[in-house]
Structure formats: structure tokens, C-alpha cells
Amino acid sequence: MPAKFVVVLGSLMSGLGKGIVTSSVLKILDFYGYDALPIKFDGYLNYDCGTMNPYRHGEVFVLDDKSEVDMDFGMYQRFINKNLSGDLSITGGKIFSHIINKERQGDYLGEDVQIIPHLTNEIIARVKGIAQNKKVDVLVIEVGGTIGDIENSYFVEAMRQLSLQEKVVFINLTYVPKINVVGEQKTKPAQLGFRLLMQNGIKPDFIVCRLNDPLDEKTKEKLSMFTNTKINRIIDDSDAYSIYQMPLHFIDQGFDKELISELGLNGNTLDVKKFNEWKNAVNRITDPRHTANIAIVGKYTELRDSYVSVKESVVHAGAAADTKVNITWVESSDLEKPGELKRLEAMDGIIVPGGFGKRGIEGMVNAIQYAREHKVPYLGLCLGMQLMAVEFARNVCGLQGANSTEFDKDAKEKVIYLLPSQKGVRKKGGTMRLGAWKCKLPDKDTIAYKSYGRPLIEERHRHRYEFNNKYLDIVKQNGLKISGVTADGSLVEFIEWGHGFGIGTQAHPELKSTLAEPAPLFVSFIEAAKKLSEKRT
Ligand code: GLN
Numbered sequence: 001m002p003a004k005f006v007v008v009l010g011s012l013m014s015g016l017g018k019g020i021v022t023s024s025v026l027k028i029l030d031f032y033g034y035d036a037l038p039i040k041f042d043g044y045l046n047y048d049c050g051t052m053n054p055y056r057h058g059e060v061f062v063l064d065d066k067s068e069v070d071m072d073f074g075m076y077q078r079f080i081n082k083n084l085s086g087d088l089s090i091t092g093g094k095i096f097s098h099i100i101n102k103e104r105q106g107d108y109l110g111e112d113v114q115i116i117p118h119l120t121n122e123i124i125a126r127v128k129g130i131a132q133n134k135k136v137d138v139l140v141i142e143v144g145g146t147i148g149d150i151e152n153s154y155f156v157e158a159m160r161q162l163s164l165q166e167k168v169v170f171i172n173l174t175y176v177p178k179i180n181v182v183g184e185q186k187t188k189p190a191q192l193g194f195r196l197l198m199q200n201g202i203k204p205d206f207i208v209c210r211l212n213d214p215l216d217e218k219t220k221e222k223l224s225m226f227t228n229t230k231i232n233r234i235i236d237d238s239d240a241y242s243i244y245q246m247p248l249h250f251i252d253q254g255f256d257k258e259l260i261s262e263l264g265l266n267g268n269t270l271d272v273k274k275f276n277e278w279k280n281a282v283n284r285i286t287d288p289r290h291t292a293n294i295a296i297v298g299k300y301t302e303l304r305d306s307y308v309s310v311k312e313s314v315v316h317a318g319a320a321a322d323t324k325v326n327i328t329w330v331e332s333s334d335l336e337k338p339g340e341l342k343r344l345e346a347m348d349g350i351i352v353p354g355g356f357g358k359r360g361i362e363g364m365v366n367a368i369q370y371a372r373e374h375k376v377p378y379l380g381l382c383l384g385m386q387l388m389a390v391e392f393a394r395n396v397c398g399l400q401g402a403n404s405t406e407f408d409k410d411a412k413e414k415v416i417y418l419l420p421s422q423k424g425v426r427k428k429g430g431t432m433r434l435g436a437w438k439c440k441l442p443d444k445d446t447i448a449y450k451s452y453g454r455p456l457i458e459e460r461h462r463h464r465y466e467f468n469n470k471y472l473d474i475v476k477q478n479g480l481k482i483s484g485v486t487a488d489g490s491l492v493e494f495i496e497w498g499h500g501f502g503i504g505t506q507a508h509p510e511l512k513s514t515l516a517e518p519a520p521l522f523v524s525f526i527e528a529a530k531k532l533s534e535k536r537t
Contacts, residue, residue: 418464
């Protein structure tokens with residue numbers, strides 16, 4: 001059976017949660033046993049988002065195959081628990097550079113190369129190629145940006161053309177505001193958004209309404225009438241406690257049956273076991289029995305999107321441990337001021353996540369020292385592991401001049417230094433140590449081994465600096481455990497204090513965590529935090 005397509009388009013403004021709608025559609029199809037994969041279109045002219053600032057653009061997500069992709073891929077993966085590949089991310093940069101290369105090779109000799117048909121045909125060919133290669137039942141395509149943007153206009157046009165050739169179901173995510181004084185949900189913006197979509201030749205099959213309170217029946221009727229859309233296809237997407245409730249909320253409205261029938265799929269029924277597993281995990285998020293307080297000490301804490309995978313991994317681990325995790329975001333540079341470490345007193349666990357650049361580094365080191373000295377569970381991720389090594393070298397081994405050469409090129413003790421393979425690398429895009437790498441956990445008596453329960457694991461990476469093996473002997477003599485190394489044994493991957501719960505990893509286990517399969521290291525960290533929290537009460 002040829003693949004079918006679902007296209008998710010956003011109207012009126014960004015930030016309505018197209019990623020959540022796309023992920024929920026994928027999850028619904030998964031509940032019904034259909035093989036579905038996402039595609040994301042991004043109009044920016046960067047080749048990928050690897051060179052963008054996470055403070056502006058949100059986290060850079062990394063896939064096993066070394067691709068640096070938009071954070072939406074993290075969301076898809078957390079819902080459908082599938083290993084995705086970089087070709088599913090189609091950016092303006094990729095499409096334009098491909099077309100220009102072809103033009104230079106003479107592939108279009110004699111023609112004038114245009115947005116329509118050359119660019120749009122290329123988009124359609126890629127989408128169809130993915131459908132064929134991956135042999136999926138459905139591709140769910142999220143078009144980044146908002147209808148009316150210049151940036152995504154050629155993607156929208158390509159999808160209109162695709163619908164002439166294949167079965168395409170269009171979902172329009174829109175906004176329904178409520179003016180507090182009047183107390184009425186207003187449909188006019190959504191009607192205008194709909195009209196703009198119609199001007200682009202697209203009649204949406206479903207209208208998903210983002211709003212605070214549940215959609216009133218009257219509002220639904222009005223929208224149905226003005227958009228010529230059956231009332232049961234006007235879907236409520238009002239605020240929920242957890243994003244993982246959304247597939248369930250959509251199913252409650254009968255969206256699953258309508259979508260599957262519109263796609264012309266039949267035969268499969270809802271997999272009750274899968275559905276209940278999801279529901280139970282969601283219940284442990286919304287109604288957990290324990291609590292723990294966690295601090296995430298980072299430097300992009302004002303934009304939570306910079307650490308979305310870390311945050312969601314904490315949610316997944318919380319669900320596994322039946323624990324409500326209260327996260328306090330601590331701007332690391334604040335911990336450089338005297339007396340500020342007091343803020344960590346109520347914490348049952350501290351995480352220092354990944355990051356780049358010098359600002360706030362000493363605050364992170366202070367937080368790590370605090371965790372080690374006060375026996376607060378600590379989890380260091382990438383940069384958080386590097387600084388755990390620096391702190392240990394300085395304060396336990398007495399190497400006062402210890403640092404990473406990323407922050408002090410001339411540090412007296414270069415405990416963290418540039419990976420040998422990175423020397424001479426000047427280009428910035430896609431040149432870090434990226435993607436999935438195997439790691440050995442040789443010692444059964446370590447947090448690492450106990451968390452994963454096996455001697456060989458694979459986690460994703462994104463870094464240029466690394467523990468300097470010249471310092472192996474001295475840190476080991478002072479009690480630091482090296483609990484994980486690369487498959488060839490050449491690089492340090494996991495370090496532990498050897499007392500209490502203190503572990504750092506050069507990897508990013510948060511990039512593989514899903515609600516169905518939480519990252520093992522996060523689960524044991526939350527379990528340790530839960531224990532400390534119980535001891536306090
Ligand atoms: N800046 C550090 C490095 O490049 C850490 C990177 C990270 O935390 N992802 O090695």
C-alpha cells in the first residue's frame with residue numbers, strides 16, 4: 001500500500017505547539033499499529049540548526065546518525081520511541097544548496113531555475129523518497145513557521161501539489177483567544193487563519209484549536225460553520241497538565257477514528273495494551289505518590305527550551321519512579337556570588353547539563369562542590385561531567401590550576417582538553433564528536449553499571465573537549481572511579497565520586513529518553529533524590 005501523508009500547518013502565530021500535535025498524531029497511529037514517521041520542514045537557510053544559539057533557537061537535538069536537528073525531533077522521539085534519521089529534517093538550507101549544486105553541474109542546462117517547479121519538485125521527491133525507502137504507512141509532516149511566512153511558503157506550496165498526487169490529510173493548528181472582560185472565545189482570528197490557508201489552495205480536513213480553557217460547544221459550531229468543517233473535526237487542544245496527555249485527549253474526542261477514516265486506513269484496531277501502558281505512565285505524571293526537588297544549574301535557564309531534553313528526561317524518570325519532580329532552574333552565574341549557594345539547601349538532587357562557553361562556569365563548579373560535600377545526588381551531563389572532573393582535581397587532588405582549555409587555554413592543569421581528533425578542525429557545522437558511540441561499563445559495582453544493567457551501552461554525544469588521560473592516575477588515586485570508557489578504551493565516558501550518588505557522563509543520555517523507556521541514568525538519579533527527600537521528611 002502506498003504511504004499516506006498528514007500535513008500539520010500552523011496559523012496566526014508560532015508557539016502553539018505544532019510539535020505536540022504532530023507527535024500526538026504519530027502516537028495515535030502507533031496505538032493503531034500503523035508505521036508512521038515524522039518529517040519536519042524548516043524554512044531557515046542554515047543547513048541544519050547545529051550552528052544556532054540554543055538561547056535563541058532552543059536545544060540542538062542529536063540523532064544516532066550524527067545529524068544535528070531541530071528540537072521537535074526530540075519531541076517526536078519521546079512520543080513514539082523510534083530512532084529517527086537526519087534525512088527526516090528538510091531545511092531551506094539543504095534544499096537550496098542541493099538545487100544550486102545541481103544547477104552548477106549543468107543538470108538544468110538551458111532552463112531558468114525557479115521556486116516552482118524546481119524547488120517544490122525537489123521537496124516532493126524527497127518526501128516520496130522517504131516514504132518509499134522507509135516503507136511506512138503514514139508520513140506526518142510538520143511545516144515549521146506560520147502560514148503567510150515567506151520562509152515556509154514553498155514548503156506549503158509543495159504540500160498543496162503533493163495532495164494532487166497522493167492522499168494528504170491537512171491539519172490546521174490555530175488559536176482561539178478569550179478576552180477576559182467579555183469572557184467569550186473568539187473565532188475571528190481562526191477564521192482569518194483558515195482563509196489564508198484557503199488562499200494557498202489548501203482546505204484543512206481538521207482544525208485543532210489551541211486555547212486555555214476547553215473549547216465551548218458554541219465556539220465549535222461557529223468555527224464549523226465558517227470553515228465548512230464538520231463539527232467533530234474541530235478539535236480541542238486546550239491547556240493540559242502534561243503534554244503526554246494530548247494523544248489521550250484527542251482520542252477522547254474521536255479524533256483517532258476520524259483521522260484514520262480520512263486517511264483511508266482500515267483493518268487495525270487500537271492496541272489496548274500499548275494504550276494502557278501510555279495511560280498508566282501519564283497517570284504517574286499527573287498523580288504521583290512521591291516528590292523530589294531538583295536543581296538544574298545551567299546558563300540558558302531563561303529559555304527553558306535550551307534544556308528541553310533534560311527536563312523531559314526528568315519527567316520520564318519521575319514517571320518511572322512515581323515521583324513528582326519539582327525543577328528549580330538556577331542560573332549558574334548567580335552561584336558565583338557569595339551566599340547564593342544557600343539556594344541549593346532544599347534540593348534533593350542537582351544536575352549540571354551540557355553547555356558551551358565560559359560564562360557561568362565557576363558557578364557550576366561551586367554547585368558541584370556543594371553536591372559532593374553535602375552528599376546531594378549529582379548528575380553531570382557532558383559539560384557537567386567535565387566540570388565534575390575539574391572540581392575533583394581542584395578540591396580533592398589539590399590541583400588548584402585545574403580547568404578545561406575551553407575556558408582557560410593556558411590552564412596550568414589541563415584536566416579537560418580538546419579531543420585529539422578535533423585539533424585543526426576549523427569548520428563549525430557538523431564537526432564535533434557527534435552521534436551514537438558505544439561505551440564499555442567494566443565494573444559491576446558502579447552507578448553506571450547498576451543503572452544500565454549491562455556492560456556495553458550506546459549513547460549520543462556532542463562535544464569537542466574530553467578528559468585528559470594524563471590525569472587518570474592522580475584522580476583515581478584520590479578515589480574517582482572511571483566507570484565507563486569508549487569501546488576502544490581510549491576516552492573516559494563516565495566518572496563517579498564513589499560515595500553517595502555522584503556521576504558524570506561525557507554523553508547526553510537525555511537525547512534517548514522517552515516516556516516508554518526513560519534514560520536509566522536519570523531513573524537512578526531520581527530514585528536517589530527521592531530517597532534524600534524522604535529522609536528529610
Ligand atoms: N563545551 C563542551 C565541549 O565541547 C561540552 C559540550 C556539551 O556539554 N555538549 O566539549
